[in-house]
Amino acid sequence: MQMPVHIVAAGGFVENNQGEILLVKVRRDGDWVFPGGQVEVGENLIDGVIREVKEESGIDVIVSHLVGIFSNTATYEGHSGVKIVPTKVMFDFVCKPVGGELTTSDETSDSCWVSKEEVLDLVSAPALRTRYQAYLDYNGSINYMDYITRPEFELKLKRSV
Template sequence: MLLYMSNSPGDKPSTPLHSVSVAGAVIREDGRMLVIKRRDNGNWEPPGGVLELNETPEEGVVREVLEETGIHVEVERLTGVYKNMARGIVALVFHCKPSNGTERPTSEAIAVKWISQKEIEEKMQEVYAIRLLDALTKDDPHIRSHDGKNIF
């Protein structure tokens, strides 16, 4: 469902609004990456969620990773921008390093694990795996679009 914004009362809506989410590609010194198994759909994904109106993207990713995993992180750099064309969701993914905390299941994650690049490729849907794999490169931020399952 797309929400629309009008310029003044009584005007026909004109501009579609997009949802913005943030996610952390949290990478340990040994190269293993932090992932969650979501309670609502059972998918393995990088930790993240909807950016709140009163926070910067960096603040949002720090909050979301902590809420979903118990891990405190330091944000290092933006690694990608991903748009779900079907749902109008724009996701900003940041390379992060863990600073402290212990991973634990949460109200949003039934499992939290540190996994290898090979496990990412084997266990995760393409639209989530690519976000973590992109974060392993030193390239400029990647910009990708998808339909919720497949990258275009």
């Protein structure tokens, strides 16, 4: 049996006191996204999301609570020498800003605060839209979803746990 390989990632829905959501624009494709990314070796999920938000946006955060766990079970050819991108498991957290200033990074070309109602006008990726809706619909139960993003987005499983 082959040992399973997964990418573990953490994302942050950062909401300020005005009810605005933090978005960053990815340099690679110009899409607006929520800050987050792969958890590094030896790093826990909470530290990972705090680091990713700071790196991508310049904002310091504290983590409030987990709202969703998502599996992207599609495998596909990667870029930058990656032959096959394995299954991804993503943990989305609600975060509160506690300092820092909006900035950009090697990965991001812009960062901004957007009203909750306008987020979906900017975020176009179906998987991210689905995860944002799970954040909006959060009722105290953790959302779990299994989806694929290629060849096109398909939600395979949705439930609360």
